[in-house]
Amino acid sequence: MYLEVKNLSMTFDKKVLYNNINFRILPKEKVGIVGPNGVGKSTLIKILGGEIIPDTGSIEFDKNIKIGYLDQYAKVDKxxxxxxxxxxxxxSLYNKEEKMKEYLKLIKSTTDSSLHTRYAKSASIIQEELEANRFYEIDSMIMKVAKGLGITNYGMQTELGKLSGGQKVKVVLAKLLLEDPDLIILDEPTNFLDESHVEWLVKYLKEYKGTFLIVSHNQEFLNDVVNVILDIDNTQVKKYKGNYQAYEMKKAMDAEVFERQYAAQQKEKAKLEDYINRNRTRASTAKMAQSRQKKLDKMELLEKPKSQNVPMHLKFNYSSISSHRFLVVEDLEIGYYFSLLPKISFEIKSGDRIAIMGFNGIGKTTLLKTLIGELKPIGGNFKFVDDAKIAYFEQEHHFENDNISPLQYIQEIYPKLNEKEIRGILAKSGIVGPLALQPIKTMSGGEQSKLKLCLVTMQKANVLVLDEPTNHLDANSKEELKKALINYPGTVIFVSHEHEFTNAVATKKFDIEELLLS
Ligand SMILES: Nc1ncnc2c1ncn2[C@@H]1O[C@H](COP(=O)(O)OP(=O)(O)OP(=O)(O)O)[C@@H](O)[C@H]1O
Ligand SMILES: [Mg+2]
Known part of the structure; x- marks a missing residue:
């Protein structure tokens, strides 16, 4: 057994995340941790990583195993x-090599033959150890992982301080994988990886001999790599054998069985109560009523099944547009200092939903940032129709001030709206109850994404520019976003690494990779 969690409980303010949960992770288990946004997945990962101390419970790791925990905020020497x-x-291998070099030096400097033999023996033992640990393949191992995760694109000599947040996490992940731990713990790794790097990670994880615990909302990814699902639901956890699909089926079956049991019990309970009420006061039947009351008291009542998933009902604000030719791009060159790609030309009609495709680092985000006017084109030009109004969803979570609550945040942008109105709007994005009053920085990844989506829905726009909008969103929310976009009468330009979502939403695809080939 690699990990045992016993009697774990955790509450934030009044929100109970887990109530006395127990589970074990065994060697060879490839575990996907799932559950709706805000259910406590990242918190669990942080508890396992020792970053958060739970209210109660114990966490025991096998002492003989090496654990690789990805800390996205790891401090590194810049x-x-x-x-x-x-x-x-x-x-540790480099240290051994140093030691071997010392022996080799000693060998050279000594004339004593018995000492000579001893040093030579020590050196050769280390040499063998180094070979067994593939010391002489280190460079190629590093290059393999660095290439797989797209790190070589940044230049291997680049200082860590010069990397963006997402780039840095990839480098930290690369090091973790190179350390070859027995147990890997990751929180939503596909969010900071691009399609081809996700593919690489899938391949890596399939070949990987150890155990892992990975939080993810990416069902395709989970189906590819896990053999166990740990489902967090309603303050409890449950382990399901098999991949994500198997879990979905079993969970739906479990829920059905439970609903039936619950309904049957409710019916029985109502019957008993009815009998008791009718017969309690009559002397001839009071005894019978009493015995039914006893039966009722003994009943172990099932709790009403409740879902923690707060549904979203997104609706994007649409301001109508006159022209049909919505956007014309001519010989556009994009980049920061130099052009990243060959010249781009394309046209978008009003109402088109365009998926921008191509591996990352290729410049999808750069293209979107150029179109919204945040970056200057290096060359060429593009033109939206005159009354185009853009609403932009940025890939990285970025809030002007994350110490205030969602309610305050929106109040600052829309001072004319009153609290009740804002509450209503937030609720449509699944932000309800105390969540609307909690500092943004303490909200979960998915909860923050919902707030960002909410801000996009509020803008009167006719083109939505969305950079990986599905990141962090749980399955139901992704469905809801998909529906809202399909029903949106305006234009959508978006990037997503989720095939299913892209295929459902896009009316057209624009593959930047093809530019490189032509
Ligand atoms: N410091 C805090 N104070 C109050 N509430 C908190 C704090 N940290 C987290 N929470 C709440 O605890 C809940 C669980 O958060 P967590 O980040 O573990 O969710 P998650 O399951 O990882 O969700 P997601 O799928 O969105 O990433 C959320 O509702 C969050 O708002
Ligand atoms: Mg999370």
Whole structure:
């Protein structure tokens, strides 16, 4: 057994995340942790990583195993170069090499033949150990992982301090994988990876001999790599054998069985209560009523099944548009300092929903940022119709001030709206109850995404520019977003690494990769 969690309970303010949960993780289990937004998945990962102390409970890891926990906010030496940082994964081997070099020096300097033999023997033992641990393949191992995750694109000599948040996480992940732990713990890794890197990670995880615990809302990914699902639901956890699909089926069956049991029990309860009420006061039947009352008291009442999933009802605000030719892009060159891609030309009609495709780092986000006017084109030009109004959903979570609540945040942008109106709007994005009053920085990833979507729905626009809008969203919310976009009469330009979502929403695809080939 690699990990045992006993009697774990955790509450934030008044929200109970888990009530006395127990589970074990065994070697060879490839675990996907799932559950709706805000259910406590990231919190569980942080508890396992020792970042958060739970209210009660114990967490025991097998002492003999090496754990690789991905800390997305890990502090790194900013001056260190990527290659140096990745080599640290093998520092114990490098230390051994140093030792071997010392022996080799001693061999040269000694004339005593017995000492000579001893040093030579020590050196050769280390040498064998290094070979067994693939010391001489380190460079190629590093390059394999770095290439797989797209890190080589940044230049291996780049200092860590010069990387963006997402790039840094990839480097931290690369080091973790190179350390080859027995148990890997990751929180939504596909969010900061692009399609081709997700594919690489899938392949890596399939070949990986150890155990992992991965939180993800990406069903395709989970289906590919897990053999166990740990489902967090309603303050409890339950383990399901099999991949995500198997879990979905079993869970639906469980729910059906439970609903039936619950309904049957409610019926029985009502019958008993009815009998008791009618017969309690009559002397001839009072005894019977009493015995039924006893039966009723003994009944272990099932709790009404409730879903923690607060549904979204998104509706994007649409301001109508006159022209049909919505956007014309001519010989556009995009980039920061130099052009990332060959010249881009395309046209979008009003009402088109365009998926921008292509591996990451290729410039999808750069293209979107250029179109919304945040970046200047390097060359060429593009033109929206005159009355185009853009609403933009940025890939990374970024709030002007995350110490205030969603309610305050919206109040600051729309001072004319009163609290009740804002509450109503937030509720449509699944932000209800105390969540609307909680500091944004303490909200879960998915909850923050919902707030961002809410802000987009509020803008009167006729083109939505969305950069990975499904990141962090749970299954139901993704469905809801999909529906809202399909029903939106305006234009949508979006990037998503989720095939199913892209295929359902897009009326057209624009594959940047093809530009490179032509
Ligand atoms: N410091 C805090 N104070 C109050 N509430 C908190 C705090 N940290 C987290 N929460 C709440 O606890 C709940 C669980 O958060 P957590 O980040 O674990 O969710 P999650 O399951 O990872 O969700 P997601 O799928 O959106 O990532 C959320 O409702 C969140 O708002
Ligand atoms: Mg989370």
């Amino acid at each position: 001056k260190k170069r990527i290659i140096e940082y990745l080599k640290e994964a093998f520092s």
